[in-house]
Amino acid sequence: MSKVTKVVLGVSGASGACYAVRTLQLLMAAGIEVDLIYSSAARRVLFEEMGLRLEDDPEILLQGQVAEAKLRLWPNEDIGAPPASGTAIGDVVMLVPCSLSTIGAIAHGSAANLIERAAQVALKEGKQLLLVPRESPLSKLHLDCLSRLAWAGATVLPASPGFYQRPQTIEELVDQVCGKILNRCGIDQQCLPAWDGGIGLSAQAAEKEGGDVGKANPS
Numbered sequence: 001m002s003k004v005t006k007v008v009l010g011v012s013g014a015s016g017a018c019y020a021v022r023t024l025q026l027l028m029a030a031g032i033e034v035d036l037i038y039s040s041a042a043r044r045v046l047f048e049e050m051g052l053r054l055e056d057d058p059e060i061l062l063q064g065q066v067a068e069a070k071l072r073l074w075p076n077e078d079i080g081a082p083p084a085s086g087t088a089i090g091d092v093v094m095l096v097p098c099s100l101s102t103i104g105a106i107a108h109g110s111a112a113n114l115i116e117r118a119a120q121v122a123l124k125e126g127k128q129l130l131l132v133p134r135e136s137p138l139s140k141l142h143l144d145c146l147s148r149l150a151w152a153g154a155t156v157l158p159a160s161p162g163f164y165q166r167p168q169t170i171e172e173l174v175d176q177v178c179g180k181i182l183n184r185c186g187i188d189q190q191c192l193p194a195w196d197g198g199i200g201l202s203a204q205a206a207e208k209e210g211g212d213v214g215k216a217n218p219s
């Protein structure tokens with residue numbers, strides 16, 4: 001049973017709206033209560049990338065999935081909403097995806113909107129702050145801000161899936177990043193299988209038995 005019961009999910013305007021949607025779906029499936037906040041840029045990107053018009057109904061992001069826990073939407077401008085306070089912030093604040101604009105603001109102590117404020121509260125209260133930046137290439141300024149945030153205690157988990165488990169679809173790539181996000185928070189998930197040693201293991205076994213190493217590799 002996961003110890004995390006409540007999460008703030010901030011969505012900013014980086015590319016990768018699918019990561020936000022899938023993370024929310026996984027959190028709901030895990031029965032985690034979610035306070036959702038999105039920036040105006042995130043709303044634009046959600047529409048550009050997924051054709052989703054997220055107005056006042058956060059359940060649009062669930063795309064038909066039943067919400068297994070409380071899901072509340074707070075306006076990014078509402079600096080007095082519960083995620084602005086250490087008394088109500090829950091266990092984890094995650095920004096998925098996180099624009100480098102928001103990274104820069106948080107790295108310099110800004111709390112000018114609810115997403116930034118929730119991030120600052122997580123840092124000051126010693127709660128987990130998990131940032132999923134998406135930008136390429138990264139400038140020295142970007143790297144400096146990310147480094148400052150890691151120094152301050154945030155987890156920087158770039159939206160960069162690996163390929164060693166041979167993903168076949170975009171959904172598998174997305175699941176890999178989102179599974180890692182949940183893993184890092186100690187929330188049970190089934191979408192990122194643990195690495196089992198891969199082809200190298202079976203190739204070694206074949207070698208021991210005098211077989212052809214090349215043939216052990218699936219195509």
Ligand SMILES: Cc1cc2nc3c(=O)[nH]c(=O)nc-3n(C[C@H](O)[C@H](O)[C@H](O)COP(=O)(O)O)c2cc1C
Pocket residue numbers: 011012013014015016039040041042044045048098099100101102134135136
């Ligand atoms: C279609 C689209 C894609 C974008 N992709 C990125 C991105 O990958 N990374 C990033 O840092 N900003 C990206 N931006 C720019 C941000 O949305 C912009 O910096 C915005 O001011 C961020 O505001 P926010 O941090 O309040 O969400 C993108 C914008 C648009 C419209």
